[in-house]
Amino acid sequence: MDGLSAPGALRALALAVPILLTYMLRTRRPRQVIPSTFLWGEATMNVAATRPFQRLRPSILLLLQLLLLAALVLALARPFRSTLGVGGSHLVLVVDASGSMLATDEVPSRIEAARAQGEQLIESLQDTAVVSIISAQDRPKVLISATPSHNAARAALDNLEATEGSADFAEAFLLAESLETPARPATIVVVTDGGLTPEEARLVPPGAVIRSVGRAAENLAVSRLDVSDGPGGFRTTVQVRNFGPDHRKTELVMELNSEPVASVSLDVPASSSVERSFDLGPAGGRLVARISARDTLAADDRAFAVLERSRPRRILLTTPGNVYLEALIRQIPGAEVTVASAGEDPSGFDLVAYDRVNPPENLEVPALFLAVPGGPPAGRLTGMVEDPTISYLAGDDPLLAQVDLGDLAIAEAQQFEIPGSRTLVAGRSGNVETPLAAVWTQGVHRRAYLGFDLHQSNLPLQVAFPILGDHLLSWLGGASDVQARFAGEPLETGGPAGATEVRIELPGGREASVVPGQVFDETEQSGFYAMSFLAGDRVVSERTVALSFPARESDILPKGVEAPAGSDRPGLVTDARTSLARWVLLGALVLVLLEWWWAHGRPVPGAARMTRKRPA
Amino acid sequence: MLLEPQILERLDRLSLKIRERTAGSNPGEHRSRRLGSSVDFADWRPYVEGDDFRRIDFGIYARLDRLVIRLYEAEEELNVRIVVDASASMGFEEKLPAALRLAGAIAYLAAARHDRARVWVSNQDGISPGPWARSREGAFHLHRWLETVTAGGESNLANGLKRMAAAGGLPGLTIVISDLLSEDWETVVRRLGGPGAESAVLQVLARSELDPSLRGDLLLVDSETGEAVEVSMSDQVLRQYRARAVKFVAGVAEACRSRGIRYSLVSPGDDLEKLLMTDLRLQGLVR
Numbered sequence: 001m002d003g004l005s006a007p008g009a010l011r012a013l014a015l016a017v018p019i020l021l022t023y024m025l026r027t028r029r030p031r032q033v034i035p036s037t038f039l040w041g042e043a044t045m046n047v048a049a050t051r052p053f054q055r056l057r058p059s060i061l062l063l064l065q066l067l068l069l070a071a072l073v074l075a076l077a078r079p080f081r082s083t084l085g086v087g088g089s090h091l092v093l094v095v096d097a098s099g100s101m102l103a104t105d106e107v108p109s110r111i112e113a114a115r116a117q118g119e120q121l122i123e124s125l126q127d128t129a130v131v132s133i134i135s136a137q138d139r140p141k142v143l144i145s146a147t148p149s150h151n152a153a154r155a156a157l158d159n160l161e162a163t164e165g166s167a168d169f170a171e172a173f174l175l176a177e178s179l180e181t182p183a184r185p186a187t188i189v190v191v192t193d194g195g196l197t198p199e200e201a202r203l204v205p206p207g208a209v210i211r212s213v214g215r216a217a218e219n220l221a222v223s224r225l226d227v228s229d230g231p232g233g234f235r236t237t238v239q240v241r242n243f244g245p246d247h248r249k250t251e252l253v254m255e256l257n258s259e260p261v262a263s264v265s266l267d268v269p270a271s272s273s274v275e276r277s278f279d280l281g282p283a284g285g286r287l288v289a290r291i292s293a294r295d296t297l298a299a300d301d302r303a304f305a306v307l308e309r310s311r312p313r314r315i316l317l318t319t320p321g322n323v324y325l326e327a328l329i330r331q332i333p334g335a336e337v338t339v340a341s342a343g344e345d346p347s348g349f350d351l352v353a354y355d356r357v358n359p360p361e362n363l364e365v366p367a368l369f370l371a372v373p374g375g376p377p378a379g380r381l382t383g384m385v386e387d388p389t390i391s392y393l394a395g396d397d398p399l400l401a402q403v404d405l406g407d408l409a410i411a412e413a414q415q416f417e418i419p420g421s422r423t424l425v426a427g428r429s430g431n432v433e434t435p436l437a438a439v440w441t442q443g444v445h446r447r448a449y450l451g452f453d454l455h456q457s458n459l460p461l462q463v464a465f466p467i468l469g470d471h472l473l474s475w476l477g478g479a480s481d482v483q484a485r486f487a488g489e490p491l492e493t494g495g496p497a498g499a500t501e502v503r504i505e506l507p508g509g510r511e512a513s514v515v516p517g518q519v520f521d522e523t524e525q526s527g528f529y530a531m532s533f534l535a536g537d538r539v540v541s542e543r544t545v546a547l548s549f550p551a552r553e554s555d556i557l558p559k560g561v562e563a564p565a566g567s568d569r570p571g572l573v574t575d576a577r578t579s580l581a582r583w584v585l586l587g588a589l590v591l592v593l594l595e596w597w598w599a600h601g602r603p604v605p606g607a608a609r610m611t612r613k614r615p616a
Numbered sequence: 617m618l619l620e621p622q623i624l625e626r627l628d629r630l631s632l633k634i635r636e637r638t639a640g641s642n643p644g645e646h647r648s649r650r651l652g653s654s655v656d657f658a659d660w661r662p663y664v665e666g667d668d669f670r671r672i673d674f675g676i677y678a679r680l681d682r683l684v685i686r687l688y689e690a691e692e693e694l695n696v697r698i699v700v701d702a703s704a705s706m707g708f709e710e711k712l713p714a715a716l717r718l719a720g721a722i723a724y725l726a727a728a729r730h731d732r733a734r735v736w737v738s739n740q741d742g743i744s745p746g747p748w749a750r751s752r753e754g755a756f757h758l759h760r761w762l763e764t765v766t767a768g769g770e771s772n773l774a775n776g777l778k779r780m781a782a783a784g785g786l787p788g789l790t791i792v793i794s795d796l797l798s799e800d801w802e803t804v805v806r807r808l809g810g811p812g813a814e815s816a817v818l819q820v821l822a823r824s825e826l827d828p829s830l831r832g833d834l835l836l837v838d839s840e841t842g843e844a845v846e847v848s849m850s851d852q853v854l855r856q857y858r859a860r861a862v863k864f865v866a867g868v869a870e871a872c873r874s875r876g877i878r879y880s881l882v883s884p885g886d887d888l889e890k891l892l893m894t895d896l897r898l899q900g901l902v903r
Contacts, residue, residue, distance in 0.1 A: 029835040029846055035705035035825060036797035037838040037845050039860050599852060 001580055005078035012073045016066055023062050024055075064595040071588035079584060080577035085124025088187040088570030090132070090146065092176045093118050095160055096192035096213075097137040098167035099487070099553035103193070105216035105296045111162040113213045114191040118157050121189060122150050123578045132179045133157060136172035136192070138165040138488025139521055145179060163524035164299050165488020166550045167192075169200035177205050187570045194559025195552065201561060207569030210561045217557035218244035220293035221300035222252075223273060225484060225548060227307060233282040234307045238289045240266055241273035243555050250291045254278055256307070257285040266291075284308050286528055286544065300554040304527055304546035305484070316344055319355035324460035325370070328469040329353065332477075351477050356453060366446045366476040371414055371453045378442055379418030379449075385434055388413050388427030399424055399439065399471045403464045410436065410459075414451035421449070439475070446476050486550040487526040490519045499533035499540055523547055618720045618759040623889055627721060630892065631729045632694060632789060633903040660684040694731040695788030698722055699776065700765070702739040704839040705797050707767030709822035714884040715793040716762045718818060720755075721892060722791060725902065727755040735762060736776065738794075740769020743776030770840045774803040781807060790815040791901075793882075795825070796868055798840075805868070809875025816878040816901050819868060823883060826861045828854065 004010070056062075095114050106113035122131055131153035133143040144156040169192075180186040188205050193214035196204075204210070224239035242248050247270050254262040262278045280287070284307040291301050315329055317339045329337050338344065346352045346365055353368040359377060367377075375381025388410055394400055405425060413427060413436055421440035426433055439448045459465050493502045499516045506512060507527025514520050516533065523529065526549045533541040619627075663672060663683035671685045698719045706712040719735050726733035727749040735746040735758060746762065749755040773794055790808060796819055808815040833848045847853060865881060872879035878899045882891065896902040 029833045031837055031844075032830065032834045033837045033839050035708045035711075035795065035822075035839050037836055037841075037843055038797045038799065039825075039857060039864060040836060040845050040847060599850070 001079045002082040003080055003577075005080055005577070005579075007077055009073060009076035009078075012076060013070065015069055015073075019062070019065055019069065020056065023057075023059065060598055061595060064591055064598065068588055068591040068595065071584055071591060075581045075584040075588065079580040081580055083120065083124055083578045084572055085578070086121055086129065086187045086189075086570075087572060088185055089126065089129045090180070090184045090186040091121060091125060091129060092132045092134065092179050092186040092188045093121065093157075094134045094136055094172050094176050094188065094190040094192075094208075095157075096167055096169075096190070096195075097135045097160060097162045098195065099162065099164045099299055099549055100193055100195055100297065100556045101162040101213070102164070102299050103214060103216070103219070103297045103556045105556070106213055109162070110193055110213045111160070114211075115157055115160060117191050117211050117213070118189075119154060120578070121572075122153050122157070125150060130184070132176075132186070133160070134172050134175050134179075135160050136167040136169055136190075137163045137524070138168055139490075140168055140172040140175055142175055142179070146184075161524075163488055164526045164549050164553075165486060165524060166552055167195070169196050170203045173200075173203050173205055173208075176208075185569055187572070189572070190561070190563075192561060193556065194561055195555065196559075196561055204561060204563045205569070206564045207571065208563040209571050210563055212558055212560065214556065214558035216296055217555075218246065219295045219297045219300070219554055219556050220244070220248050220250055220268065220291060221297070221549070221551065221554035222289050222291055222303040223300075223551040223554055224275075225287070225289050225303035225305050227287065227305045234280040234284070235277060236280055236287060236289075236305065237275055237277045238303070239273050239275045240268055240291055241551070241554065242268040242270055243557065244295070245270050248293070250293050252276060253290045253292075254280070255288045255290060256280060256283070258288075280307065286546070297554065297556055299526065300549040300551075302526075303484075303548040305548075306528070306544045306546045308544070314338070314349045314351075316340065316346055316349040316352040317355065318342060318344055318353070318357045318359075320357070322355050322370075322454060324454050324465070325353065325355055328466060329473070331466070331470075332473060351473070364443075364445065367448075368472060368476060369447070369449045371451060371456075372449075375414065375416050376418045376421075376438075376447075376449045378440065378447065379416055379421070381414055381416050382434075383415040383432075384412060385415050385427070385429035385432050386412050388429040388434065388436065390425060390436075391428035391433055392423065392426035394422070394424045397422070397424055399475055400468070401471070403468045403471070405462070405464055405468075407462060408457065408459055408464075410452045410457040412452065412456050416449070416451050418449060421447075439472075448472050448476055485545065485547050487547045488523055488550070489547060490521040491523060491529060491531070491545055493518055493520055493531060498535045500536065501534045503532045503534060505530040505532075618717060618763055619724065619888075623721065624724060626889060627724050627892070628728055630725055630902050632696065632722070632725055632731065633900055659687045661687060694726060694729075696723070696726040696731055696733040697780070697788065697790045698733065698735045699743070699773065699780075699790065699792045699794075700735060700737050701771055701773055701792070701794030701796075702737045702765055702767050703771035703798075704740075704768050705771065705795055706820070708839065709824060710884040711795060711820045711822055712765070712767045714882065714886070714888075715818075715820050716765055717888055718793055718820075718882065718891070719791075720759045720762050721888060723749050723758050724752070724755040725892075727758075728752055732788075733758070736780065737765050738771065738773050738776045739765075739767065742772060743779060771798045771800075773798075774800040774807065777804060777807040788814065791818065792816070793818045793820060795820050797821075797825075801868060802871060805871045805875060805877065809872075809877050816880070816899070817868070817872050818880050818882050819865070820882045820884065821865070823885070826865070827858060830854075 095118060101111040101114065103110050130146045130148050131150060132145050133153060133156050135141045135143055143160060144153055147153055176188050188208040189211060190208055191211045191213060193212065220240065220242050222238060223241035226237045228235050238252060240250065240252060248268050250266050250268065252264050252266050253260050261280060264276055266274050268274050287305045287307050289303045293301050314336045317326060317329055317337060319325060320341060326339060329335065342357050346360065346363060349365055351366050354372055355370040356373065358372055358374045359367065363377065369376060390405060390408060393405060410427065413434065415432060415434040418438055418440055421438040423435040423438045425437040427436045434451065436452060437450050454460050493514055494517050502514050502516050504512045504520060506529060507525045512522060526547050529545045529547065531543045532539050660673060661684065663685050667685050673684050673686045676682060676684050700715050700719050702712055706715060723733035723735055733749045736743050747758055749758040790813065792804065792808060796804065805817065830849050835844050836847055837844045869879050878901050880895055880899050892902055
């Protein structure tokens with residue numbers, strides 16, 4: 001305690017005099033003759049004379065009552081402790097709620113330590129000061145804005161939880177500065193363990209106060225979980241990274257639909273990572289990569305992915321006529337095939353194929369092109385070649401697995417080039433060599449290009465044709481969404497036509513319901529988000545999305561952040577007064593309970609044996 | 617009338633029981649420390665000149681060619697002293713009438729079996745004896761004397777027992793009937809428990825003395841000493857008192873047990889017949 005805000009209240013200690021008098025003044029008692037006072041013993045006081053006063057005897061109750069009076073008077077005097085506090089009249093508290101704040105190197109966790117710092121700052125505020133609190137997470141939130149109620153601010157701070165996602169500090173700082181008014185400059189305090197990107201670090205508001213939390217760096221994490229869908233089945237690559245300074249060993253377990261399918265022991269050098277790949281076969285489901293690590297951050301000890309071989313359902317074939325291609329596409333189970341000659345709007349289709357027809361620009365679906373007159377959309381047509389012979393086969397490429405093109409003959413083919421593409425088959429005619437088949441990714445969509453008209457080759461008559469076709473169509477229809485997604489990212493809930501509701505089961509088992517197309521952003525937890533699209537009560541489609549812990553948050557080494565100078569924004573002061581009155585009142589309450597217990601509830605030894613006993 | 621006829625009728629079927637052999641001066645019904653002429657065989661001893669020829673065991677003489685005399689148990693009267701505390705504290709809640717009835721009943725028990733019984737009363741006048749009772753008539757005479765006893769003054773049991781012991785020891789059976797609510801209760805017990813002594817303590821305590829129901833701020837005055845104490849009756853104080861009372865009763869019982877003194881706690885409301893037939897029989901004082 002460093003002082004009293006209202007020392008005049010100490011005059012109330014004079015109330016101790018009447019309390020003492022009640023113990024010294026005698027009361028006039030009725031006289032009662034009893035057989036013997038022998039057993040009344042020390043519970044009584046002997047009558048000495050008829051004086052109105054008696055000697056003050058030691059009494060626990062008197063002591064408790066005097067202590068209670070002292071505590072109440074001290075509370076009235078408003079004791080305080082000088083602490084680091086807020087200088088301005090508006091505290092804007094930006095609390096890092098990213099995944100790294102779940103680390104337990106601070107007891108019990110970094111987020112709790114941040115909360116304690118926030119509460120200490122609120123405690124030090126003047127009564128007239130207002131408080132705003134911003135939770136810096138993937139989509140920053142203003143928890144409370146310029147409230148004069150410090151209790152409401154404390155309650156908002158209590159409700160703040162760390163997410164398993166990243167933090168968008170740029171947005172959080174923007175929000176913090178927007179809460180400031182010219183009449184009431186704000187003291188902006190950022191409580192964080194660091195982890196800002198260089199861009200975010202440049203956006204720290206000038207004059208802001210940075211309070212750090214976190215001490216340790218030791219952490220082992222599943223930092224990447226990639227899944228590829230090949231003709232041979234799913235293949236996954238897992239990366240385990242050691243962020244700490246010591247060499248670590250761990251056990252990596254792959255679970256598919258909650259059943260372990262692979263397990264391997266890993267030695268991970270300090271500040272390094274190891275990768276392991278697993279072939280998981282064609283079965284789909286929910287994949288979890290889990291390590292057994294004893295570290296300060298448990299949330300990143302697992303990563304999630306969904307193995308889903310998604311075949312296209314609605315397919316548009318634009319062609320002047322190609323029975324081979326049409327038959328091939330119609331073999332896709334469950335496919336709704338629309339055949340058009342030209343001009344069909346490709347939106348709403350899962351896959352489009354343009355056979356000798358120029359596609360529209362800005363195609364936003366996976367596409368297969370065959371001898372498009374204008375050449376490949378992302379490439380260049382440089383000429384034509386006749387009777388090319390196969391000069392190159394990407395034998396290791398899964399798309400050509402089991403595909404025998406030894407007897408392939410082509411009468412005429414386009415000479416083209418597509419930057420960034422992967423050539424599957426190339427041909428040579430004279431000195432001219434050109435890709436005959438190539439695949440590439442444009443944005444998030446896959447593309448495949450065959451530089452020859454099927455009618456100008458014997459490919460449709462080859463055994464390889466349906467195999468190659470199935471590989472290409474599976475690859476095209478699958479998985480532009482196999483790329484990892486992270487907690488905090490919003491979910492797109494666009495679904496099939498006719499769906500009126502989307503029910504989402506969250507990782508914790510909680511359910512949410514949104515309208516199809518509405519962005520769902522309650523994705524603070526990593527895990528599986530199972531979406532059911534309903535038309536009335538009928539489930540018309542289902543989709544599961546896996547969100548993992550972002551690797552960026554696994555690097556929990558606290559990093560210093562510096563705020564740019566050059567602002568007259570008020571900072572922190574060292575002589576703020578933190579009131580101790582409520583602790584004193586709490587002590588007074590304890591004294592009241594103790595006094596009651598002493599007077600009424602205290603057990604007396606032997607009282608329980610109060611029975612008439614006849615000893616033998 | 618101190619005791620009702622139906623109670624006297626039941627008492628005729630009982631007798632006092634002692635652990636040790638008695639040493640009375642007149643024949644009676646209790647085994648003596650001496651040998652005598654009862655029908656119960658005790659031992660042999662060699663014949664010496666002057667022994668009664670009729671006591672020679674001729675069966676032994678025939679087999680062993682030795683002259684031995686047959687000895688028999690002697691049965692003598694029991695000397696019973698009953699000391700009744702008639703101090704002022706016994707004047708509450710019918711404690712003294714209960715103690716006098718109990719004393720009268722025990723004296724009748726003894727006299728009806730040809731034992732000698734006498735009641736001593738301890739009150740403000742010191743300790744004073746009543747008439748001897750050696751027969752039923754004597755017991756009735758004693759009962760009439762007991763009906764005149766009143767409570768008063770301070771308890772002086774310890775000094776009274778000392779005086780009795782100095783006058784001729786305490787042979788036979790000594791029974792103290794008192795509430796023992798005084799500082800010298802341990803002295804009383806100690807003096808009763810001398811070597812070879814046969815004694816019993818019947819402690820008379822009212823229910824209100826074990827579990828008082830007093831309320832409020834009171835000035836409690838001791839009926840014997842006049843000492844006054846202030847007590848603010850609270851649940852806490854009453855719990856403390858009850859605990860102390862239990863500890864006191866247990867302490868008296870333990871002190872008696874450790875000295876071989878039979879002990880029983882008696883309440884004024886207890887049925888006398890049940891007390892004699894059940895409680896004192898269980899304590900081994902009556903059979």
